[in-house]
Amino acid sequence: MSILNPTVAEINLNYLAFNLAQIKKLLSPSQKLLSVVKANAYGHGYAEVAKKALQEGASFLGVVSLKEASILRNAGIKGKILVLGSLFEEEVSQVIELEVTPVVFSVPLIKKLNLEAKKKNKLLPFHIEIETGMGRLGISPDELETFFSEIKKSENLKLEGVMTHFAQSEAEDPSYTMYQMDIFRKAVELIKKDFNEIAVHASNSAALLGFPEARFDLARIGIAMYGYHPHKRLKNKISLKPVMTLKTKVLHLKTLSAGKSISYGRKFFTTRESKIATIFSGYGDGLNRKLTNLGEVLIKGMRAPIVGTVCMDQFMADVTHIPDVKVGDEVILIGNQGNEFIGADEIAEKLDTIPYEVLCGVSGRVDRVYIT
Incomplete structure (x- = not known):
């Protein structure tokens, strides 16, 4: 017998689809969508939201940890999963088993991933994060040369994407976001000399609405997908329905x-x-x-x-x-x-x-x- 708690969260997947359709209107046909489903899909439920997002055209799902990735895989979800929070060295074998794409920004982790992929005769895709001013995760542009010398030696790894994360893209003053974007562009230009076929991504929901030039190849969308604007001053940019x-x-x-x-x-x-x-x-x-x-x-x-x-x-x-x-x-x-x-x-x-x-x-x- 199924008994519901008196307090219930109704999740309207039709509204989720509406929001995704509105978001996709802002993207060009060549630009792809990553639906962020970390933290239990912002409280909405991992599996059902992830399935609907893929059904509505998301190319990637974004999670923060391997645990979250495993929840999606155990729910039968086969789509591409990007682990935005990177991983610990002891989790390397699980990355390959789960067939997910990690975000990496340390040389020791690159070495471990390559060794594990070689053992299992796999070619493992990964993304790197550039630290441009968030002060949280990512490799400093000053360390790129050392980092990429290791990547070039890693025959069982495939660089699939490069990303950064904006600290203040919802703010009225665009100067800091433009500053971050300038650092990121220069880093991407350097990387593309050796790795041309990579997906470049920086936009979160706020940047999608406020900085069209930051959409690049892929937009990582969280809060807007769930029906809320990242800031009230951006409400006129897109019509959304709370899910x-x-x-x-x-x-x-x-x-x-x-x-x-x-x-x-x-x-x-x-x-x-x-x-x-x-x-x-x-x-x-x-x-x-x-x-x-x-x-x-x-x-x-x-x-x-x-x-x-x-x-x-x-x-x-x-x-x-x-x-x-x-x-x-x-x-x-x-x-x-x-x-x-x-x-x-x-x-x-x-x-x-x-x-x-x-x-x-x-x-x-x-x-x-x-x-x-």
């Missing part, structure tokens, strides 16, 4: 007189006779505890403020102004109800964070239900 609706139910109703406290820490007191709904969701499901006395939800198409501290499994909302609320009524945490909409971006703004974190925060105990 996830996070919903739950009213568990209990009570009427409290003025001056009564609600939840842990007694951080909220009623100022009048109030009808309070206890709702079956909490920070154990991904509803951030910082939404205490700050967030809102939708009930019967109306906004209801969260009152009192968000608990692990429940929270309370004031529904005094909403007529006829009943136990079992649908509650929208993220998504549409009637004429109202609460997006992950609205929640993120209240929390001084980004919609990526809100979506990725939807926990594993929340069932994903797919609409096709």
Whole structure:
């Protein structure tokens, strides 16, 4: 017997397809799409999102680790997978077994990969990342000569692509992205003297929308695929539909007189006779505890403020102004109800964070239900 958690994330794969179609309109016929499905596809579910992305024309899937790659392979996904977070030396044999493409930026790893590929009589494709100013991963342009002298000796490796990652491509000031792009272009020019047939890629969702010249051969798209713009100033660049609706139910109703406290820490007191709904969701499901006395939800198409501290499994909302609320009524945490909409971006703004974190925060105990 299948029992669903009262808190459910509805994932509309038709909206995912719509977003991918909108994104592809911005690419030329020769430019390819990499769908980023790391972090459980930004909370939407690895396998179903990956399958749909490939069906809708993605050439690559992007993950951060071999563990994520193995989840996709175990789900029967045969498409190309790029491991964006690179790998550790002890994982080298698994790369070949999983038939995935690692991103590499160290000489010791190049040596290990080549040795393992030689043992197994394989030609292993890989990409390299150039560090242009993100300060996270990648090889410095100053080290390229040493790095490529090792690559040229590696007969069982095939350089398939070169990438970088922008630090600030959503910003209004384009100067730092242009600075990174200049460094990257010079590095690519140098690499192409010996390796001409490589895929060049730098664009994330923000760069896709704000820097057409950075699209190169392949665009790596994450947040836009899931229906959110990387920055509100980019909303006019593309029409998107949020893919996830996070919903739950009213568990209990009570009427409290003025001056009564609600939840842990007694951080909220009623100022009048109030009808309070206890709702079956909490920070154990991904509803951030910082939404205490700050967030809102939708009930019967109306906004209801969260009152009192968000608990692990429940929270309370004031529904005094909403007529006829009943136990079992649908509650929208993220998504549409009637004429109202609460997006992950609205929640993120209240929390001084980004919609990526809100979506990725939807926990594993929340069932994903797919609409096709």
